[in-house]
Amino acid sequence: MNKILVIGASGMLGKPVTLELIRAGFDVSLLGRDTEKLKKLFPNSPVIKGDVFDSASLQQAMQENEIVYLNLNITQTAKPGQPLTEREGLQNIITAANNTGIRRIVFLSSLIKNYQGMNGFQWWAFDVRQQAVDMIKTSGLLYSIFYPSTFMETLDRQMLQGNRMMLAGKSEAPMWFIAGKDYGMQVAWAMKKAGDNNQEYTVQGPEPFTFAEAAKVFCENYKSPLKIMKAPLAPLKLLGLLNQRMNYVWHIMEALNRYPEKFESKKTWLDLGKPTTTLAQYAASLKP
Numbered sequence: 001m002n003k004i005l006v007i008g009a010s011g012m013l014g015k016p017v018t019l020e021l022i023r024a025g026f027d028v029s030l031l032g033r034d035t036e037k038l039k040k041l042f043p044n045s046p047v048i049k050g051d052v053f054d055s056a057s058l059q060q061a062m063q064e065n066e067i068v069y070l071n072l073n074i075t076q077t078a079k080p081g082q083p084l085t086e087r088e089g090l091q092n093i094i095t096a097a098n099n100t101g102i103r104r105i106v107f108l109s110s111l112i113k114n115y116q117g118m119n120g121f122q123w124w125a126f127d128v129r130q131q132a133v134d135m136i137k138t139s140g141l142l143y144s145i146f147y148p149s150t151f152m153e154t155l156d157r158q159m160l161q162g163n164r165m166m167l168a169g170k171s172e173a174p175m176w177f178i179a180g181k182d183y184g185m186q187v188a189w190a191m192k193k194a195g196d197n198n199q200e201y202t203v204q205g206p207e208p209f210t211f212a213e214a215a216k217v218f219c220e221n222y223k224s225p226l227k228i229m230k231a232p233l234a235p236l237k238l239l240g241l242l243n244q245r246m247n248y249v250w251h252i253m254e255a256l257n258r259y260p261e262k263f264e265s266k267k268t269w270l271d272l273g274k275p276t277t278t279l280a281q282y283a284a285s286l287k288p
Contacts, residue, residue, distance in 0.1 A: 002025075002026055002027050002066070003026070003027045003029075003064060003065045003066045003067065004021055004026050004027065004028050004029075004065065004066070004067040004068070004069055004106075004191070005028075005029050005030070005031060005061055005062055005065040005067070005068045005069070005102075006018050006021070006028060006029070006030050006031070006068075006069045006071070007030075007031045007032070007052065007061075007068065007069070007070050007071065007072070007093070008032075008070065008071030008072060008073075009030045009032060009038060009041070009042065009071070010032060010034065010037050010038055010041055011071055011073070012151075012153050012157050012180070013071055013108065013151060013153065013180050013183070014071035015041060015180070016179075016180035016181045016183065016184040017069065017071065017108075017180070017183065017184040017187050018030070018041075018042060018045075018069075018184075019042075019181075019184060020181065020184030020185050020187065020188045021069070021184070021187065021188050021191070022042070022044075022045065023188070024185075024188035024189075024191075024192070026188070026191065028042070028045050029045060029046040029047070029048065029061065029065065030042060030045055030046070030047045030048070031047075031048050031049075031050050031051075031057065031058070031061040032047070032049070032050070032051070033049065033050070033051050035047045035048075035049045048060060048061040051089075052072070052085050052088075052089030052090070052092055052093055053083060053088065053089055053092065054092075055092050055095070055096060058092055058093060058096035059096045059099060059100060062096050062097060062100040062101075062102050063100055065100075065102060066101075066102065066103050066104065067102065067103065067104045067105075067106060067191065068093065068097060068102050068104075068105055068106070069106040069187070070090070070093065070105065070106065070107050070108065071108050072085040072086045072089060072090065072107075072108070072132075073085065073086070074086060074125050074128060074129075074248075076244070076245045076248040076249065077244050077245055077248070078125075078244075078248075079244065080124040080125075080128075084128060086128050086129060086131075086132040087128050087131065087132065090132050090135055090136070091135065093105070094135060094136070094139045094141070097139070097141055098139070098140060098141065102141065103141065103142055104141060104142040104143065104144060104194065105136050105139065105141050105142075105143050105144075106143070106144040106145075106146075106187065106190075106191070107132070107133070107136055107143065107144070107145045107146070108146055108148065109129060109132070109133055109145055109146060109147050109148075110129060110147060110148060111147045111148060111149050111202060111203075111204075111259075111261065111264075112149075112150075112255045112256055112259045112261075113126045113129040113130060113255075114259070115255040115258065115259040116130070118258070118259070118260075119258060121254065121255065121258075123251045123255070125248070125251065126255070133145060137198075142194070142196065142197075142198055143198050143199070144187075144190050144191070144194060144198070144199040144200075144201075145199070145200045145201075146183070146186075146187065146190075146200075146201050146203050147200070147201070147202050147203060148178060148183060148202075148203035148204075149175050149176045149177065149178060149202075149203065149204045149205065149261060150175040150176075150177050150178075150256065151177070151178060151179070151180055151183070152177050152178065152179045152180070152205070152277070152279055152282045153179070153180050155177075155214060155215070155218050155283075156218075156283075156286055159215075160226070163224065163225065163226050163227060164226065164227050164228075164229045165215045165218065165219060165226050165227070165228045165229065166229050166231070167211050167212060167215055167228060167229065167230045167231070168230075168231050168232075168233055168236060168249070168253045168257075169231075169232065169233035169253055169254070169257045170210075170211075170212070170257060171210040171211040171212065171256065171257045171258075172210075172257060172258050172260070173210070173258075173259065173260045173261050174208030174209055174210050174213070174261065175208060175209065175210070175211075175214075175256070175261050176204030176205045176206075176207070176208050176261065176263060176265070177205045177207065177208075177209060177214055177279055178203055178204060178205030178275050178277075179205065179275065179277035179282050181277060182205065182275035182276065182277050183203055183275075185272075185273065186201070186203065186268065186272040186273065186275070189271070189272040189273060190271070190272055193271065193272075201265075201267070201268040201271070201272065202264040202265045202267075202268055203265065203268060204263060204264065204265040204268070204275075205275045205277070205279075206274065206275050206276065206277075206278060207278060207279060208261075208263070209279065211256070211257070212228075212230075214279060215228050216228070217279045217280055217283065218279060218282075218283040219283075220280070220283075221279075221280040221281075221283035221284045222283045222284070222286065222288070223284070223286070223287070223288050224288040233250060233253060233254060233257070236249055236250040236253070237250045237254075
């Protein structure tokens with residue numbers, strides 16, 4: 001299977017995966033709302049305008065493709081009662097895939113969704129993430145599902161504000177930070193090796209850090225001076241009672257800080273290669 005449709009190619013994690021699939025020689029096409037942005041990022045790949053809530057555009061985009069790669073997410077302002085990409089959107093994708101001859105769905109899930117139920121933690125968004133995995137497994141299609149730890153891109157894309165690295169709360173267990181490029185390379189290898197097998201892989205990087213340790217390494221290797229700023233989580237929890245975005249941030253940081261992550265990627269590394277990008281290398285490669 002060589003023809004892959006990517007949905008979510010322009011995002012923080014969709015872009016490196018798409019680039020690695022193209023480099024690996026796959027015939028990649030793209031579906032998105034902002035076609036001009038996609039054409040600039042990937043000038044040699046076909047682009048189709050549409051989104052996961054538009055069944056007609058899904059059907060059109062999937063014609064003659066064999067695999068669909070999904071980089072979906074629940075936005076920080078989303079509410080459980082509204083249409084969600086990982087629920088209604090995913091159902092539309094599965095329906096279109098079954099109607100058009102798609103053979104495999106490749107899905108980016110998460111490792112920290114497993115924090116659900118620990119320490120009394122309950123969050124509707126993690127229920128949706130688990131339901132998405134269940135939907136894919138019962139879709140009748142072949143599947144490849146990846147469960148990543150924390151991405152290095154989180155530090156500069158979400159936590160770096162100006163010259164300040166913003167930390168919320170205190171992480172209790174190290175996380176195996178991985179670069180999006182390394183993850184993309186693993187996805188490409190998985191597609192080459194998949195055959196007619198279902199795949200599930202935990203995705204972790206070469207070194208474990210708490211957020212405080214990661215921030216220190218990042219700041220020491222970034223090309224301009226940065227300050228680390230720390231804030232407690234409790235105020236975010238209170239603000240979350242009134243603001244949906246703050247509610248999302250509190251829940252995700254609570255899970256990231258307290259999930260007791262362990263190394264689970266031995267099989268992934270054996271099958272798909274060990275990630276090689278260190279956090280220090282990643283930080284040094286960025287332009288201020």
